[in-house]
Amino acid sequence: MSYTPRVDDYVIWHTYPNDISGWVYFRCDDYISIEIRVKDKCEQNIKDCPIHKKTHVLVVCYAQFWNELEYVKNRREEEDSYKAQEYRYADVQ
Numbered sequence: 001m002s003y004t005p006r007v008d009d010y011v012i013w014h015t016y017p018n019d020i021s022g023w024v025y026f027r028c029d030d031y032i033s034i035e036i037r038v039k040d041k042c043e044q045n046i047k048d049c050p051i052h053k054k055t056h057v058l059v060v061c062y063a064q065f066w067n068e069l070e071y072v073k074n075r076r077e078e079e080d081s082y083k084a085q086e087y088r089y090a091d092v093q
Contacts, residue, residue, distance in 0.1 A: 002066070003067075004066070005024045005032050005066060005069060005071075006027060006074070007025070007027050008023065008024065008075045008076045009071055009072075009074050010024075010072040010075065011023075011024060011069045011071060012069070012070040012072060013034065013059075013061055013065070013068055013069050013070075014069075015065070015068055021034075021072075022035045022036040022037075022059070025058055026058075029063065030062065030063055031060050031061060031062045031063060032060075032061050032066075035056050036058070036059055037057035038056055038057070039054065039055050039057075040053065041053055041054060
C-alpha cells in the first residue's frame with residue numbers, strides 16, 4: 001500500500017545524499033512542500049510585512065517521489081488526542 005501525504009504529516013524523505021525530514025506544509029496532486037526549517041524574521045522585516053512573522057524554508061517533493069517518503073506522525077492527531085481529566089479545573093492562560 002502506498003502512502004499519500006497530507007498537510008501536517010511529519011515525513012522523512014529518503015533521498016540521496018541525505019534524508020530530508022519535516023512537516024508537509026502544502027499538498028496538491030502534483031507535489032508537496034516539506035517545511036524543513038522555521039526562523040523568526042528581524043524586526044524590520046516584520047514592519048515591512050506584518051502578516052508573516054517567520055521565514056519558512058520549504059523543499060518540493062513531486063508525486064513521483066512519494067514512494068520515498070516515510071510517514072512519522074501527524075500533528076493534528078496529537079492535538080486532538082489531549083483529554084482533560086474528569087473534574088479537573090479548566091486550564092487558564
